[in-house]
Amino acid sequence: MHSDCLVQAKTGTGKTIAFLLPALQYLLTTQDVPHGQVGILILSPTRELALQIAKECDQLTAQLPKRFECHTAFGGTSRATNLNKFMHGNPTILAATPGRLNDYLSEEPIREKFKDMRTLILDEADTMLEQGFLIAINEILKRLPPKSMGWQGMCFSATMPEKIRGVVSKVLKAGYSHITTVEANETPTIEKVPQYSIVVTSVKDTFTALLALIQAEQKHDPTGFKAIIFGTTANGVALLAALFTTLLPGHKTYELHSRLSQNARTRTTDAFKAASSGLMFASDVIGRGMDFPNVGLVIQVGLPSSGEQYVHRVGRTARAGNDGRAVILLTQAESYFTKVNPQLPIRPYPISIAVSASTTAPAVAAAFANVDETVKAKAYQAYLGFNKTFCRNLRIDTAGLVQMANEFADAMGCPEPPVIDKRVVGKMGMKGVRGLNVGTVASQANPPGRGGGGGGEARRANPRQQANGHGTAKGGAKAPATKEQIGSGNTTSNNRGGRRKRPAGGLDGGERVVKR
Numbered sequence: 001m002h003s004d005c006l007v008q009a010k011t012g013t014g015k016t017i018a019f020l021l022p023a024l025q026y027l028l029t030t031q032d033v034p035h036g037q038v039g040i041l042i043l044s045p046t047r048e049l050a051l052q053i054a055k056e057c058d059q060l061t062a063q064l065p066k067r068f069e070c071h072t073a074f075g076g077t078s079r080a081t082n083l084n085k086f087m088h089g090n091p092t093i094l095a096a097t098p099g100r101l102n103d104y105l106s107e108e109p110i111r112e113k114f115k116d117m118r119t120l121i122l123d124e125a126d127t128m129l130e131q132g133f134l135i136a137i138n139e140i141l142k143r144l145p146p147k148s149m150g151w152q153g154m155c156f157s158a159t160m161p162e163k164i165r166g167v168v169s170k171v172l173k174a175g176y177s178h179i180t181t182v183e184a185n186e187t188p189t190i191e192k193v194p195q196y197s198i199v200v201t202s203v204k205d206t207f208t209a210l211l212a213l214i215q216a217e218q219k220h221d222p223t224g225f226k227a228i229i230f231g232t233t234a235n236g237v238a239l240l241a242a243l244f245t246t247l248l249p250g251h252k253t254y255e256l257h258s259r260l261s262q263n264a265r266t267r268t269t270d271a272f273k274a275a276s277s278g279l280m281f282a283s284d285v286i287g288r289g290m291d292f293p294n295v296g297l298v299i300q301v302g303l304p305s306s307g308e309q310y311v312h313r314v315g316r317t318a319r320a321g322n323d324g325r326a327v328i329l330l331t332q333a334e335s336y337f338t339k340v341n342p343q344l345p346i347r348p349y350p351i352s353i354a355v356s357a358s359t360t361a362p363a364v365a366a367a368f369a370n371v372d373e374t375v376k377a378k379a380y381q382a383y384l385g386f387n388k389t390f391c392r393n394l395r396i397d398t399a400g401l402v403q404m405a406n407e408f409a410d411a412m413g414c415p416e417p418p419v420i421d422k423r424v425v426g427k428m429g430m431k432g433v434r435g436l437n438v439g440t441v442a443s444q445a446n447p448p449g450r451g452g453g454g455g456g457e458a459r460r461a462n463p464r465q466q467a468n469g470h471g472t473a474k475g476g477a478k479a480p481a482t483k484e485q486i487g488s489g490n491t492t493s494n495n496r497g498g499r500r501k502r503p504a505g506g507l508d509g510g511e512r513v514v515k516r
């Protein structure tokens with residue numbers, strides 16, 4: 001029960017309990033961890049998952065004669081309050097995200113509290129050991145007691161790409177046990193989840209197709225229709241949530257991504273966990289590990305960051321033996337995704353939604369008229385930034401990327417492409433690319449974490465260079481107030497000052513809003 005182990009089991013099959021039980025059992029059957037010392041440290045890629053693991057741990061230990069305290073450490077919460085509880089409490093167990101934990105471990109008195117650590121667990125280990133997180137994990141390992149002190153390492157995930165074998169040795173000692181319930185050539189997703197793809201000609205058709213798809217899928221579960229719709233970026237998700245809140249007033253809609261405050265994220269997570277129905281529009285902050293009971297459908301709009309991330313997103317449905325369905329909605333250019341991932345059992349959607357999609361066009365256009373221009377402008381910038389990383393796979397150059405983004409803007413009902421601050425264009429390496437509506441976006445105090453938000457006055461730099469852009473959008477709404485770093489993946493408050501590439505799963509990174 002105390003050997004180092006690499007464990008793979010499909011999504012929703014109970015890995016959390018599978019790592020908590022042996023770790024707790026070891027604590028109970030060996031010498032007590034001194035008061036105030038951390039006995040079990042669990043690292044997860046997102047704040048929501050750290051909180052969920054802590055709650056599951058509390059449920060497990062609630063029956064014990066001697067209560068174990070499980071503390072959490074993750075960004076977006078008051079560092080002082082949490083640290084005070086941690087230093088004065090008895091955090092036998094700690095569930096943390098790497099950013100905040102590294103921040104803690106930079107202080108000697110806090111490092112002292114880990115010197116008797118018995119077990120280190122990496123949940124979603126493949127993403128924790130990928131380049132996005134690896135720097136932070138290495139930093140943490142340097143500050144924890146050395147492996148020679150004998151602490152147990154456990155790495156858990158539903159996906160274990162070969163490449164992580166080379167890095168698990170940082171956490172698992174040679175001769176570790178490799179436990180898997182997934183056969184080598186077995187599809188990594190839950191067999192009984194039918195997985196479909198819908199390919200639309202252009203991004204212009206995405207919104208009408210998504211509405212038609214939701215309407216078609218709702219027929220499978222008219223009373224308890226509970227679905228998660230994944231977008232590719234935080235601002236893209238904010239746009240979808242704003243649009244579908246108007247389009248589907250009969251459904252409760254939820255929005256969850258890294259540009260919301262942590263309080264809002266936690267409240268929304270709890271509400272959707274408890275909900276019997278509703279539509280959750282989310283980024284990958286809940287793409288892995290998150291357990292929302294009775295989700296019957298997962299829709300992915302646009303490209304997942306990897307085949308593994310696709311698997312984890314699908315794993316938000318069909319949990320604990322329940323049924324589920326999954327559909328991915330791609331443009332023709334993005335459809336290579338299913339071809340390069342033949343291990344995924346994705347089939348064409350069984351019915352044509354083209355007709356119903358064409359009938360939804362007027363409703364979508366009318367709904368977009370109610371979506372704030374700032375929300376559209378931010379989604380447009382994020383679309384450019386995200387898809388720029390896939391230009392090669394999409395077989396387009398930057399001019400082709402701008403053309404796609406301008407089709408996206410057209411679909412949102414923008415009279416012309418939203419203004420993009422010239423510095424953002426520079427950072428994206430797209431200076432002088434035809435079709436961009438480059439301007440100067442005056443910054444205005446609009447602290448990150450408040451989705452949407454008013455904006456400053458945008459002015460065009462050089463009318464000749466513009467595709468007839470203009471500074472303010474229809475209805476007086478202003479262009480975006482702040483400059484977003486696109487695709488840079490800077491973390492939020494977890495990462496104090498350092499710059500970190502966006503973790504592979506696009507998890508707690510998100511665009512960082514840069515104030516000028």
Ligand SMILES: Nc1ncnc2c1ncn2[C@@H]1O[C@H](COP(=O)(O)OP(=O)(O)OP(=O)(O)O)[C@@H](O)[C@H]1O
Pocket residue numbers: 009010011012013014015016017157158288289290291315316319320
């Ligand atoms: N033995 C069990 N009997 C019934 N339900 C269980 C059992 N073990 C776990 N569960 C429930 O199954 C659900 C999924 O468990 P868990 O979230 O640990 O899955 P997971 O394997 O970690 O999934 P993921 O790969 O998405 O992280 C949870 O609601 C959990 O409470």
